[in-house]
Amino acid sequence: MVPLNYYLVLSAILFVIGAAGVFVRRNLITILLSVEIMLNAVNLTFVAFGRALGSGDGQIIVFFVMTVAAAEAAVGLAIVIAMFRHRESLNPDTWTALRW
């Protein structure tokens, strides 16, 4: 079996890809997808550590993270729909009403 470090490095790579997507992309849907990538990278870490420690708690935390991800996707996409209805755009740079 592959050592734990491999899983951690893979998860770090996935997290960095997600973070880069949030930083670089200017499309709200893609940004939300990048957030999902980051959540999944963290899930992989949880499962790998749970397996390494011989407990099932990691998998239960993943269960909760998935629930939060579902709630986040539902609310985030509702916000995207509401914003798109006002501005006809998915670019977050067009939304500067709260900028001082």
Added chain:
Amino acid sequence: MMAFFIFGAVAVGASLLVIAQRNPIYSVLLLIASFGALSGLYVLLDAPFVAVIQIIVYAGAIMVLFLFVVMLLNAPHEDTEYDERVHPLLRPGPMRLGAALALVLGAELWWALTRAGDSGRFPAGAVASVRAIGQSLFTDYAFPFEVTSILILVAMLGAVLLARREGHG
């Protein structure tokens, strides 16, 4: 050993393509592929329950929600002319700063992980059964489980309220 690298390569490659695509529909479909590879990794980690709910909940429900919204909005591209001309990953200015920040984060994670040493051999026993997870979930984690149900309720109400068209009630 081989399966880990195959699944890992698919996950990383699909995730990279997710943030490199211009069309969100392709991004969503590639992310589903990435989740499939992650589900394979969960099987390798003796976590079949997580692997299955990864497919059912993530690829089945959340990604379909994303796909639904992408098709509903029917705005596949980042909309200015500049965005049409320049690939999203190659833009100058603040975008480059963001990419640099991501690289710094990657370097830090690499530094931390390589200094940890090779201590990570997995022990023989694994908590793989759904019975054990369910028992733990409904005894030790009963309170977070109930709080989760409230979270879902609030998210549902919030989504309905936010997406409702103003003036129709």
